[in-house]
Amino acid sequence: MSDEREKYKNVAYYPGCALEGTGHAYNKSTKAIGKALDLGLEEVKNWNCCGAMEVKNIDPKLQTYLSSRVMSIASNEMDHDVVMAPCNGCYHNLKKAEYELENDQEAVEVVDQISNKAGHETYKAGEIETIHALDWIKKAVGEEELEKKIKGGLKGLKVANYYGCMYTRPRNIYPEKDQGEGSESTLKPHYMDDLLAVAGADNVEFPLKTACCGGAHTLSDSDTSTKLVLNILMAAEASGAEVIATECPTCHTGLEMHQIRAEKMFGKKTNVKIVYFTQLLGMALGLSKRKVGLQENISDSYALMKEKGIA
Amino acid sequence: MPIHEKSLIRPENIKTHDELVIDGIDVSGHWSTFIESRVISDYNEALQEEISALPGGENIHRCFQCGSCTNSCTVNALNSEFNPRHWIYLIRLGMEEELLRDKDILWQCVSCNKCTYACPRDVAPEGVMKAASHWLELKGHTPKSPSTLFDTVFTDQVMETGLIEESRTIRGFFGLTNQSLTQGWLIEMVKRMIRHLPIEMLMKMGLATILRPKTKNWDAARDAMREYTAEQHALHAKALKLDQVTPKENN
Structure with a gap:
């Protein structure tokens, strides 16, 4: 068990483009909890964009190449066995590339051809394991150890855990999920629930854990995205949640942006706050609100946390 | 009513007659509603082949019309006209004219992958939506969405x-x-x-x-990707016969 834990204590870290921009608070709080839990994060050197949804739409194999380059550097140039990506999009794409390179000979050839021309080693399936920030805390620390390090905790804060689309779908790129006890579920994910429960949150029964926020069309079909986000916000409020905990910069920014848009365009005001799960976990570990970048969120949860006496 | 007969009951195909007697039987009014008979002769026999030649459309031939995609669809819940199962059916049959009725909403798929998750035949309907959207654009039926x-x-x-x-x-x-x-x-x-x-x-x-x-030292990767993309575009154009000029036009 401890060997298994050791494997995840020092991992390659792939923040991705969003965490350098709108998702900076996610980046900050992820690094902060890593430090507080004595975990090592070594940023992937000279990384590139994973291709996101957009490059996949133009050509799926280009996206496979872009993601494979990140894994190639982490594995071949930095000698890591594990790469951690906190962004659902990056995580999904690295996993998808892994699946394609395992199962599609054509993809293998295209990636090899571009990698050779680009002048770096071709990534081969199985060289590295991609994990999400949730897996990271689960595997490197675990609930038992985490509980010992909680200082102050979340004091019964009512939380709706929102996982989004890309963390669980499609199922074929996540062969380690749905494998019985201890593994993550694709239908009703619970890793975030588990960690925040240990941190002292009161998780509400939230039916839209894996609903879509419309992130793919947040700017190209904004009304659709606003309607989808409004569903999520209203369902969270109806479930009694004070905050929605997120694990993806696109979902997070989408919820924040369309909460404002729903108010301005449709006259529908919701009060539920939107917070990264890493920010909640950080505050439960005794880090200050500033240390986890709480004031950097568009959704202003500062007063709520103060009132609750959290961090 | 089976989904492929949806077009039969559009308002313009429904006929009622204020006064009509056929073979001595009164068939007037609402109780004797008729459906206009129609003959379909404008099948595009290449439609499925063309769409499956574009990225994402590869597995469309596997569909057995169970409807799990539409049933789980995020966008369908907002707009019932958004119907992946129906479009896959039309594409497989080559009913291009029917498909074109929905050309302005087909691109609205949000790629949540609920359909691909639910599909028992690995059709990957999300990919089919992307392939069909690109097909509409490449063929000039719609501007770029x-x-x-x-x-x-x-x-x-x-x-x-x-x-x-x-x-x-x-x-x-x-x-x-x-x-x-x-x-x-x-x-x-x-x-x-x-x-x-x-x-x-x-x-x-x-x-x-x-x-x-x-990203540092990116130029070689950029050039390799550009080269690959150009090759793919040429292949797609060929599959959709966009590169062929008919002899008539040529003369």
Whole structure:
């Protein structure tokens, strides 16, 4: 068990483009909890964009190449066995590339051809394991150890855990999920629930854990995205949640942006706050609100946390 | 009613007669509603082949019309006209005219992958939606959708620099689609965003728009990807017969 834990204590870290921009608070709080839990994060050197949804739409194999380059550097140039990506999009794409390179000979050839021309080693399936920030805390620390390090905790804060689309779908790129006890579920994910429960949150029964926020069309079909986000916000409020905990910069920014848009365009005001799960976990570990970048969120949860006496 | 007969009961195909007697039997009024008979002769026999030649459409032939995709669809819940099962059926049969009725909403798939999750035949309907949207654009049935424009701006930037600098992507997309950067909700969001943002973060974001961050030694990767993309575009054009000029036009 401890060997298994050791494997995840020092991992390659792939923040991705969003965490350098709108998702900076996610980046900050992820690094902060890593430090507080004595975990090592070594940023992937000279990384590139994973291709996101957009490059996949133009050509799926280009996206496979872009993601494979990140894994190639982490594995071949930095000698890591594990790469951690906190962004659902990056995580999904690295996993998808892994699946394609395992199962599609054509993809293998295209990636090899571009990698050779680009002048770096071709990534081969199985060289590295991609994990999400949730897996990271689960595997490197675990609930038992985490509980010992909680200082102050979340004091019964009512939380709706929102996982989004890309963390669980499609199922074929996540062969380690749905494998019985201890593994993550694709239908009703619970890793975030588990960690925040240990941190002292009161998780509400939230039916839209894996609903879509419309992130793919947040700017190209904004009304659709606003309607989808409004569903999520209203369902969270109806479930009694004070905050929605997120694990993806696109979902997070989408919820924040369309909460404002729903108010301005449709006259529908919701009060539920939107917070990264890493920010909640950080505050439960005794880090200050500033240390986890709480004031950097568009959704202003500062007063709520103060009132609750959290961090 | 089976989904493929949907077109039969469109209002224009429904006939009632105020006074009609056939062979001495009174068939007047609502109780004797007729459906206009019709003959379909304009099948596009290449439709399935063409769409399956585009990325994402490869597995469309596997569909056995169970309807799990539409049943689980995020967009269908907002607009019942958005019906992946129906479109897959039309494509497989070659009913191009029927498909074109929905050409302006087909691109609205949000890629949540609920359909692909639910599909028992590994059709990957999300991919089919992308392939069909691209088919509509390549064939000139629709202009490039806002989604495709966004994908293009984004992909160009990744190919050029290896990275995405969000404000550049947003400015590029809004410029291309003639959207204002001073819409009320957008201003409100930026106001709330910068309210508590630390000065160093603002400086960093400001500098990024000027300095344009780039992955180092990216040029070779850029060129290799451009080359690959050009090859693929040529293949797609060939599969859709966009490269052929008919002899008649040639003369």
